[in-house]
Amino acid sequence: MFESLSERMESAFKILKGQGRITEINIAEMLKEVRRALVDADVNYKIAKQFTDEVKAKALGQDVIKSVSPSQMLVKIVNDELVNLMGGSKSDIQLNGNPSVILMAGLQGSGKTTFSGKLASYLKKKGKKTLLVAGDVYRPAAIAQLKTLGEQLEVEVYNEEENKNPVAIAQNAIKYAKTNAFNVVIIDTAGRLSVDEEMMDEITRLKAETNPNEILFVVDSMTGQDAVNTAKAFNDRLDFSGVVLTKLDGDTRGGAALSIMSIVNKPIKFVGTGEKMDALDVFYPERMAQRILGMGDIVSFVERAQEVIDEEEAQKLQKKLRKSQFDFEDFLGQLKQIKKMGNVKDLMAMIPGVGKAIKDIDLDDNAFKHTEAMILSMTPGERKNPELIDGKRKQRIANGSGTSVQQVNQLIQQLFQMRQMMKQMNMMQASGKMPKMPRGAGMPGLKR
Template structure:
């Protein structure tokens, strides 16, 4: 989402390199470019104005620390201000002492409330909370059925309701049923409209008064830009919200809404949706997001993703095989499948400091279908071939291509890529390779 903004800011910082002191002239020049970059990213005009003034007051006349360039000093100042702009620290849900704790999701139609409700239930389940779901949307056709079907996929209960019932009564009855069944949290998926209207807001106020939710979360579509901020502010004014869940953060929106929300309405972004899959909802971390915007990567999020898909015992066994130069095609397939579980390749690249700056990776557009072809090719090999790829001669390559529905060229490309990866791993695990990595030099 922030790719264009990140590129423009990186260009600003590069031009500051080589200067020995931050002064009025070079600060003014840099801030002008940063201002334009933020406006082009659709950040609220007033937010940009305040942001630039704050950075200017911190930067002008400041001595550059020994061995640190002015560009790096500006990066530090901008990073700190971005963190503040995004909310400072991650904001957790407040459940209070209620049992169950109702969490009310509100927003316009099409923002992704129903999918987000199920994603949130899964996140809470991972944290040890027993969460139930209920749909109070009696207007959109099949809204209740959609929630029920999606809830089944994650093993969460969706309380039965009828579209002929009153939405307020549906929520009250669901709270009572959740209490009887021992659920700690009840997520209320409310109805939306194409635009804010009196009837919708009145219904939401009645639900709020009837169930007294622990939190009211506004679900915002990042693709709508500043409109999302304006609508969120109106919901906050009329209903009172506790935080925001920003959906479609994996899209190609410019990102201005995420950078404007906290400053405009004083409410934090609590979660972000980063994909269509049910597990694609994450706690929002302002510092990590600021680091990614400035091209610093996000190692903590990458580690957390890896921990959810990588078995520690298998990882240790793989390490030993790599050290002994026993990395097989079967291992290669397993690692690719694990990477796929962590999310898109572009998203992972963005989390690794410096890697997202490599032109070859920036220009590459990972093809999800390629992984399917790779798995099919490896699965079409015999066990002996997967353990020793050097057995695969011309005749075997033809057989493998036929069995996997691919071409001999596809098989050749896979084997070459695998051989390259194997060589790279051997270099990295060699004594010299480890020393080079410690010095910051890649041995390949």
């Protein structure tokens, strides 16, 4: 459904054609794509604009590293900015009261009750004597839900069946916790809309009367543009201390996280990643940034390209390529590098022009296993001079690698095609034109 940011950048990349420096002119189209990708990931459109303006300021005039394209470079800047923004105010859960009081707040269905259970389980494991308080007196069976979770976790649940006043229940619960030496009191509350004045008044009173150490705003990671309004309304009333992002085990890009952090500047303290009571995770800004951008390994690729491929080695390889001396040793080296860099498909998708072509190809990380086995079954001489490989040698290589002679033939064919392709790419680099791919050429091990 969603085009990844790298795909979008690929199309914007056309405009850049061989430009080695990020300038005012070439950045505009790419930033538009970034902005759209962010909005598609549910980042609020105003925040997306503000964000790309900041990125622009950072990116202008930056030199582009030789081994990456300007678009990849820009994606990295975007990513770094995102990580910065989201990891800026990291902090742990505050447990300095006696007992510590934690108040939940959020919309209906955001996952407050489930998260309350998870948090209780988490704190119990840390040796805290924890009391859950059933403060949702409105939704049918909300109290029963918390009680069921409490039984499962062997955590005590405080509730008053007949009492319809959450503020009084919470006050009584804290008294009870003090008397019975609980360390932590977690107050679950009813879901409420930010426009519901009465309910917002209620939670404001809950805050005033229980004086919580933590107020956690629980928000569904699938939330769209409205996340800013809701977060702002809750923060205006409660000045909450942290955010909990739930249902991250879904496939949402989770742009709401960025919107919320920009608008209220509060840390994301936990993320929910499943329905089981231990599916609670701390928040990793890097993962979230990549998720929002939908770009898999591209950032680490750029980073590794900066580290791994040093200029000298690259020049040596380039020289070989130019002379069409690319051999099986180089091939093997490339395979190893690819494996080191992680997911093959993501990696290949970043090569301009390849992304779209391999979108629907079923490709796993083992795709190169046979290729690697065949090359390893060759003698060093054969690897350097593939021309040496005759029928007898092919049979030996096939036997040694558990493949067939046809597969060995194919591999050798591919190497020659790659040489030819690289020759054309050299010519292209010289003339500034895009190469024509020879028929059947491409990465080995790819199955359509």
